[in-house]
Amino acid sequence: MRAFLVPRLLLAAATAAGLWIITAGIRDALLQSSSGATQVASLVPELVPTALTVYQSGGGGVAATAVGGVVLGVVFLALAVMLWRRGATVVATWFALVLASALVGLAFDLGAGWSWIVSYGARGLLSSGFGVATAAGALWGLAAGWVPALIARVSDAEPVRGRTPVWLLPVAAVAVVGVIFAGAVTDASRKEAIAAENAAQREVDSASSFGALPDPDAPGVPVPETADGVIPDDPQWCTPEKATVLKGEPDAATGHRGMRIQLLNFSDQPCVIEGYPDIAFGDQNGHLLDVTVEHGGSFMAQDPGPQRIEVPAGGYAVAVLGWDAASPHGALVTNTVWAAQTAGMVRGSWPIELDIVEGSAVVVTAWTVDADPTNPG
Structure with a gap:
């Protein structure tokens, strides 16, 4: 009995991963463009939260996009194998990619918002832009899912035999969890880089300023309007009226x-x-x-x-x-x-x-x- 890791499904999964990476890469390239092309980026789905790509250094953004694409391919492959075993239609396989892309987007949303969750609990997600990548993933799946679905379609002349590899679903689940972890690590790296950049800028500003930079959180007391003392009872005294x-x-x-x-x-x-x-x-x-x-x-x-x-x-x-x-x-x-x-x-x-x-x-x-x-x- 042959397993269902047939070339057609592998090609469909690879195509889905490639299209996903290309779409995410185009959006990031547009956002980092110095021309008016940045406005066009709003027309491309935000498959990976912008904070995990555009505001990264040292290749962190490229790594996040690549991980997302690979995981999408693995999750779609697992779903397609199960559907292929049951003789699924093109539409069913198409919506399997919608589900896979939404799951990857959800994992990125959780990773990017992990620090908010740790600090504020579930309500922290309200301030982290949670749900954007999930919705963008589902939208992208609807727009592009027909291509991998056609590649993975079942032919009437092709017999459906064999057993489903039982290890695919656990691997897909672990891969999705890996996206959450990668998103959290990438977001933490971004925040550390921002903190280091701000600290360096404060050093530069301090070196060129008179004294330390003002600190609104510094401890201290206001200057009293008066000091202890006795004003002489003398009508000739130089009082504020004179x-x-x-x-x-x-x-x-x-x-x-x-x-x-x-x-x-x-x-x-x-x-x-x-x-x-x-x-x-x-x-x-x-x-x-x-x-x-x-x-x-x-x-x-x-x-x-x-x-x-x-x-x-x-x-x-x-x-x-x-x-x-x-x-x-x-x-x-x-x-x-x-x-x-x-x-x-x-x-x-x-x-x-x-x-x-x-x-x-x-x-x-x-x-x-x-x-x-x-x-x-």
């Missing part, structure tokens, strides 16, 4: 930095101020930067010491920040300066990039009358 704090421009010396802070009396009466301005710094994530603020003199300015000064109407007081230069590469840096006349008053802020990094020490001089208010540095 005066405002303005920033100057950064200045530099070898290994050292400085920046003036001015207090403008915009009222029509003199006001008084005493002591040191209240200073804080915000990082690129909008959080309070860990900086030690000290009172005194620095390389950039002498400290006159706290003293009560009178700021004339339209006049200025000035204080100077001083710090040592530091490398901002990959660090939390100053992205905003916050300041108030004295501790206890509401701080104002200015966006500015300074190489005051996390852990730095900044020295602040006391307020003194600004002899040269036109000097912003």
Whole structure:
């Protein structure tokens, strides 16, 4: 008794596999084309999820397509052998290819969505594009299945004898499971490649940016609007109703930095101020930067010491920040300066990039009358 692995069925299975691979390959080639041909790809069934082919590197997409075609041929061969044994019609064999192609598409859908299933259970399939390859496979089988079906047709003059190879169905089942596994591995490889590419891009961006790139998930606390302090009960005090704090421009010396802070009396009466301005710094994530603020003199300015000064109407007081230069590469840096006349008053802020990094020490001089208010540095 001869088995049913006759040349006609093998040719039909090979034809089905070849047509399937050609169709999937044409779609992928169109999608990767730099011309307007990418629009035509929507007319070709998505036999393999796009994420498993177009967005792969190192031949992963070609491998997924080849595996899918081979498995399709094996599954169709198993179904065709069973149908041939029973003298099936061309239409029945045609729909056997529809079923085989849909099964392979289902396996790819499960493989591509496996990470979603693991993370979110069955509902994760709703976000993974599940079902696209299954439907595309059935559609392709309807459109192309008649060709292998005609090749595998049973002739009236040809006797139907022999037994069905019992190993074909288990092999087909294992092959379908293999597609699921291959799809899951290919999708995991794609995600790893994307993660590595993003990490490399972050390194490039970080090297060309001032400080570390902003991280919306970074831990931290916002900069408080006020610091602990007692505002003197003095009607002449330079309160926000009479005066405002303005920033100057950064200045530099070898290994050292400085920046003036001015207090403008915009009222029509003199006001008084005493002591040191209240200073804080915000990082690129909008959080309070860990900086030690000290009172005194620095390389950039002498400290006159706290003293009560009178700021004339339209006049200025000035204080100077001083710090040592530091490398901002990959660090939390100053992205905003916050300041108030004295501790206890509401701080104002200015966006500015300074190489005051996390852990730095900044020295602040006391307020003194600004002899040269036109000097912003």
